[in-house]
Amino acid sequence: MHKRLLIPGPTEVSAEMLREQVRFMIGHRSKEFTELYTGIIEKLKRFFQLPNDYKAAVTTSSGTLWFDIVGRSIVKEKALVCANGAFSERFGKAIEDCGKKVDFLKAEWGKAIKPDMIAEKLGSEEYDTLALCHNETSTGVRNPIYEIGKMVRREYPSVMIAIDSISGMVGDKTLPSEIGCDVIFASTQKCFAIPPGLAVGFVSDRILERAREVPNRGLYTNLVRIFDYYEKKHQTPFTPNIPLLYALDKRMRLLLEETHEGVYQRHKTMAEYTQKWAKKHFALFAESGYESITVTCVKNTLGKSVKELNEKLEERHLMISNGYGRLAEQTFRIGHMGEWDLAGIKEALWHIDDIWGLEK
Numbered sequence: 001m002h003k004r005l006l007i008p009g010p011t012e013v014s015a016e017m018l019r020e021q022v023r024f025m026i027g028h029r030s031k032e033f034t035e036l037y038t039g040i041i042e043k044l045k046r047f048f049q050l051p052n053d054y055k056a057a058v059t060t061s062s063g064t065l066w067f068d069i070v071g072r073s074i075v076k077e078k079a080l081v082c083a084n085g086a087f088s089e090r091f092g093k094a095i096e097d098c099g100k101k102v103d104f105l106k107a108e109w110g111k112a113i114k115p116d117m118i119a120e121k122l123g124s125e126e127y128d129t130l131a132l133c134h135n136e137t138s139t140g141v142r143n144p145i146y147e148i149g150k151m152v153r154r155e156y157p158s159v160m161i162a163i164d165s166i167s168g169m170v171g172d173k174t175l176p177s178e179i180g181c182d183v184i185f186a187s188t189q190k191c192f193a194i195p196p197g198l199a200v201g202f203v204s205d206r207i208l209e210r211a212r213e214v215p216n217r218g219l220y221t222n223l224v225r226i227f228d229y230y231e232k233k234h235q236t237p238f239t240p241n242i243p244l245l246y247a248l249d250k251r252m253r254l255l256l257e258e259t260h261e262g263v264y265q266r267h268k269t270m271a272e273y274t275q276k277w278a279k280k281h282f283a284l285f286a287e288s289g290y291e292s293i294t295v296t297c298v299k300n301t302l303g304k305s306v307k308e309l310n311e312k313l314e315e316r317h318l319m320i321s322n323g324y325g326r327l328a329e330q331t332f333r334i335g336h337m338g339e340w341d342l343a344g345i346k347e348a349l350w351h352i353d354d355i356w357g358l359e360k
């Protein structure tokens with residue numbers, strides 16, 4: 001039985017988008033492929049308003065590949081990693097596993113990382129890279145990346161800023177040059193609302209120059225190779241997932257019609273409604289003022305069983321998510337991203353009210 005996914009990824013994918021993938025195969029060194037891929041890159045550049053000193057790429061991988069790209073191709077010696085949840089902790093661990101030094105700037109799960117916390121740490125030691133997560137899917141916290149970017153560019157201009165916006169990009173405002181970041185990336189199964197298997201990344205020219213100086217970049221994780229290949233051939237260095245690229249091309253056409261601002265406003269409306277609902281019956285896990293606009297993490301103050309809820313929701317073709325990792329019992333999460341709209345969210349929350357007997 002199909003369940004509409006209100007989990008924070010993979011999110012719901014429409015039949016229209018699924019059908020986009022069903023086409024005869026083309027060679028990835030053909031003219032048709034170059035047209036498809038350059039078309040996607042151009043659309044990404046338009047949607048994310050990339051100036052000339054930024055570039056876009058799509059990798060056939062989930063978003064996590066970009067943790068390794070940062071670890072292998074970007075960090076020269078030592079990174080400062082902001083960790084306030086499961087994914088940002090993993091980001092730091094990945095960089096360490098690539099053989100680079102890492103210092104963690106930790107905040108309690110549920111709290112945001114603020115520019116002054118970063119400024120203090122960057123001022124105390126030599127770091128070449130700052131890594132952080134925009135939208136901590138495990139806690140529903142949205143870190144203030146615009147303020148952080150501005151501060152770091154102003155006070156520590158040689159530090160490269162690497163951002164995991166895997167569950168934020170598209171739904172939330174993520175304009176790389178306005179943030180002032182050097183690399184930002186996302187997976188397609190989140191707000192792009194197509195199936196998992198691709199990741200989108202944006203890089204600044206200056207980070208590409210840095211990457212050229214970093215030894216042992218690996219093969220699949222070699223940022224320079226990805227962009228040099230595109231420069232030369234307008235294709236990907238390795239065989240990409242062509243069916244997913246068809247879907248991404250269509251998604252980018254739809255997103256451009258809706259506009260970056262329009263998509264953001266739709267997500268903001270869904271988030272505000274869900275947050276209000278959560279506060280009426282439970283409480284929010286995220287620090288006030290730093291709530292994600294793509295996933296709401298609810299403190300399960302009533303001790304409800306999410307497993308039992310999901311069993312009942314299944315009959316109504318819906319599914320939400322329990323808490324992540326060590327927050328599994330204390331919280332549950334509602335992902336309002338991708339193709340969802342306010343009417344859909346209202347209906348889904350009505351069903352939860354109905355099953356749990358909450359006041360409507």
Ligand SMILES: Cc1ncc(COP(=O)(O)O)c(C=O)c1O
Nearest residue numbers: 062063064087135137166167187
């Ligand atoms: C913030 C964040 N980072 C990283 C990941 C891992 O992404 P992927 O599974 O696409 O590799 C996720 C997935 O949920 C995420 O939400």
